[in-house]
Amino acid sequence: MAKKPGPKPGSKPSKLSVYLYIPNIIGYTRVLLNCFAFHVCFTNKILFSILYFFSFVCDAVDGWAARKFNQVSTFGAFWTMVTDRISTACLLVVLSQVYKPGLVFLSLLALDIASHWLQMYSTFLMGKASHKDVKDSSNWLFRLYYGNRMFMAYCCVSCEVLYLILFYLSENHTEKLMDVLATNLQKISILSFLIATSLVGCTIKQLTNVIQLKTAADACVLYDIDKKHKQ
Numbered sequence: 001m002a003k004k005p006g007p008k009p010g011s012k013p014s015k016l017s018v019y020l021y022i023p024n025i026i027g028y029t030r031v032l033l034n035c036f037a038f039h040v041c042f043t044n045k046i047l048f049s050i051l052y053f054f055s056f057v058c059d060a061v062d063g064w065a066a067r068k069f070n071q072v073s074t075f076g077a078f079w080t081m082v083t084d085r086i087s088t089a090c091l092l093v094v095l096s097q098v099y100k101p102g103l104v105f106l107s108l109l110a111l112d113i114a115s116h117w118l119q120m121y122s123t124f125l126m127g128k129a130s131h132k133d134v135k136d137s138s139n140w141l142f143r144l145y146y147g148n149r150m151f152m153a154y155c156c157v158s159c160e161v162l163y164l165i166l167f168y169l170s171e172n173h174t175e176k177l178m179d180v181l182a183t184n185l186q187k188i189s190i191l192s193f194l195i196a197t198s199l200v201g202c203t204i205k206q207l208t209n210v211i212q213l214k215t216a217a218d219a220c221v222l223y224d225i226d227k228k229h230k231q
Contacts, residue, residue, distance in 0.1 A: 021071040023062035027079045030055045030062075034087050041094060041167075049164050052091070056160050059084060060153070077130070081120070085113055091163050098170040099177045108206065115213040122219035137215060145208045155208065158201025165195055 018024070037051035062080060066072045092109040096102035116131075123131040132146040145152050169180055181199075184192055 018073055018075060021066070021073060021076060022069055023066040023071055024073070024076050024079060026058055026062040026065060027076065027083055030058045030083050030087075033058075034083075034090070038090055038094070045168050049168060052087070053160065053164060055087065056157075081116065081131075085116060088112060088160070088163070091160075091167070095163060095166060095170075098173050099166070099175045099180070101177070104177060111206065111209050111213070115209040115216070118216035118220070119212050122216040122223075125223045126219060134215075139211050139215065141204075141208060142211045142215060145204075155201045155205040158198040159205050161194060162198040162202045165191070165198070 033051050033055040037048045037055065040051075041048040059080060062076070066076060089109050089112070092105040092112075096105040096109075099105065119131045123133070134142055134146045137143050145155065166177075166180065169175075169184065181195065184195055186192070
């Protein structure tokens, strides 16, 4: 029996086929890994750290797969960002419960979600294809963050590594954040080096989030001004 011909090049993909893009499947796997990781976070810190970090690394893998197999999709980009934000948010919530003051971590959570959501929204308002398109920004740090993959990777990895180290170091639910940081930074060890380097990268990322929030808010305001001017 002759084989049925496959879809012609350039033919319109089905809705299911987009959901089953390789990078999207990687994204679903990341969600499952994180669900199990947080399930065991208080009973097995090492397993939690491995699963969480592996899920984080898969973020770069699905981006590579999307470009490699020409399977870039709006849904995939959205799913990746939501997975990133929720994963980090859950970890920050956990840290807010084991460290004092917990408001530090809850504030970082709010900044992370608000800045990225507003950046995505302003991107669509301006008709850009990606929220990473900031070439027209006047802020050099903002352009460097989204324009240099290595620098962006350093900042993002630094945040996640710092959060994981802090969680690993916590021994009870009344840890004082500054005491834990000061005690470990005074030691001469690989751990203290990791804390120091990740603290720098994490600080830069939080500063970038503040810039992103302000830049995206300005874009929304200018959009409203232009809209009213045209009426």
